Structure formats: structure tokens, C-alpha cells
Amino acid sequence: MIRVLIVDDQHLVRAGLRMLCESTDDIEVIGEATGGAEAVRLAAGLAPDVVIMDLRMPGVDGVVATTRILTERPSTRVVVLTTFDDDDHLYPALAAGACGFLAKDVAPETLVDAIRRAADGDSPFSTPVLRRLVAQAVGARQDEPANPGPDLTGRERTVLALLAEGLSNAEIAARLHIGVTTVKTHVAGLMTKTGCPNRVRLAVFAARNGLA
Incomplete structure (x- = not known):
């Protein structure tokens, strides 16, 4: 079972991601965070396999949260899921250690596949980004x-x-x-x-x- 932590400041987005993950037999949502600071705390306590990380959030943003999570738990796989797939967001996320980068307009099956690929050590990226x-x-x-x-x-x-x-x-x-x-x-x-x-x-x- 792939243990997933969802990080996004929008309740509707988190709810949609949870429903998508729970529609599978091999992905379990073990927690949700509304911001970067909470994500760091939950990642330390829950030990997720994969973190689905938004970038733009109030307070601690996704880049800083990714850096802190991977400093404490290098084996965690962080996949960025963002509305902004421009270079100003891509490169800081990569530098922080994110293993994948997807735009929020990807198909649901693409996101599920990305979670599985990330957990398997792969690096899922939206094809246009790569x-x-x-x-x-x-x-x-x-x-x-x-x-x-x-x-x-x-x-x-x-x-x-x-x-x-x-x-x-x-x-x-x-x-x-x-x-x-x-x-x-x-x-x-x-x-x-x-x-x-x-x-x-x-x-x-x-x-x-x-x-x-």
C-alpha cells in the first residue's frame, strides 16, 4: 500500500485528490495538510511514501516545505502538483528535491500513475514540462x-x-x-x-x- 500525504490550501482540491486516491486499491491517504508548516510536521509523524505538494500556499510554501521534509526524511518522494508549471516554479521545486512535477490539469489516471511511479523510484513529469x-x-x-x-x-x-x-x-x-x-x-x-x-x-x- 502506498501511503500518501496531500498538501494543498484549498479544501476542494484536497477532497478531490483524496477521492481519487481512495478509488484505487493500492493508494492510502494517511493525512492532509493545508500549508507547508503542517506538511513538515505531518510528514515527520506519519512517514508517508509520497507527498503530493502544492507550491503556492500562505506561510511556508511548497518549496520550503519540500526542502524541510526531505532533510528530515530523504527517502520520501515529493511530487509537485501545481497550477503554475512555469520555470520560476519548476526549477526551485527541483532544487528542493521534488522527484516529480505535474500541472493540475493532468488527467486523473495520469496523477494516479504518477503516484505509483514516484513510490517505485521513478520521476513523473508532465510531458510538456519534461x-x-x-x-x-x-x-x-x-x-x-x-x-x-x-x-x-x-x-x-x-x-x-x-x-x-x-x-x-x-x-x-x-x-x-x-x-x-x-x-x-x-x-x-x-x-x-x-x-x-x-x-x-x-x-x-x-x-x-x-x-x-
Whole structure:
């Protein structure tokens, strides 16, 4: 069972997220917080697997709350769910340690999948956000010296390219007709070879090195 803490200052949003989570068999809402300070306190006491974090809240905002939660509990997975998916909100959230970033207009099934992916160690991002990160990395590559990168196998390069498109492990497995466990092994190997700590960094790495 995936234990989830919902953080949002709007009651209607929290109620909707709770109903969505409780419609599944494997996600349990263990608490709700109306602000960042309460989120930090509840995360310390309830030990959630995944925190669904709003960014703009009165008092302690979502970025500060994410930093404090992950300082106390580094294993917690924080997925940002926000109305504002611009760079001014994205990059501070990533710097704070959020493992995922979704806009509030995503489909319900996408959010449920994101919670499961986050709990499984994945990094769920709205496809437009990830593509924007990759596009920016491609632009930055024009001003950087060529980097041959690590010695990757053909399969690793294929997995990396699909990952950079925003595909999940399950989608990559289906595309390549291999098992999800095999994809996870390839992704873990890519992280080790490239020194990238998460999928977003891998996607950016792929773009900067002409592998996307």
C-alpha cells in the first residue's frame, strides 16, 4: 500500500485528490495538510511514501516545505502538483528535491500513475514540462564543448532516448517488447554510468549529448 500525504490550501482540491486516491486499491491517504508548516510536521509523524505538494500556499510554501521534509526524511518522494508549471516554479521545486512535477490539469489516471511511479523510484513529469527541460538542454548544448559521454550500449542508448521523450518504464518496456524489470535495470545502469541521480537529469544529459 502506498501511503500518501496531500498538501494543498484549498479544501476542494484536497477532497478531490483524496477521492481519487481512495478509488484505487493500492493508494492510502494517511493525512492532509493545508500549508507547508503542517506538511513538515505531518510528514515527520506519519512517514508517508509520497507527498503530493502544492507550491503556492500562505506561510511556508511548497518549496520550503519540500526542502524541510526531505532533510528530515530523504527517502520520501515529493511530487509537485501545481497550477503554475512555469520555470520560476519548476526549477526551485527541483532544487528542493521534488522527484516529480505535474500541472493540475493532468488527467486523473495520469496523477494516479504518477503516484505509483514516484513510490517505485521513478520521476513523473508532465510531458510538456519534461520536453521543455530537454529543449532548453538542447539549446544550452550549442554553447558547450562536445562531450562524448560514457560508453553506452545500443540498448542503453535506445532506452535513454525513449526516457528523454517522457516515456515511463512501462511504456518503454511495451515499446521495446521487454520486461519492466529489464528497463529498470537499464535505467539504473544509465544513472551509474552518467552520474545522473534521476530521470530528469538523464533526459537533460541525453539532450546535451545528442542522444535524445
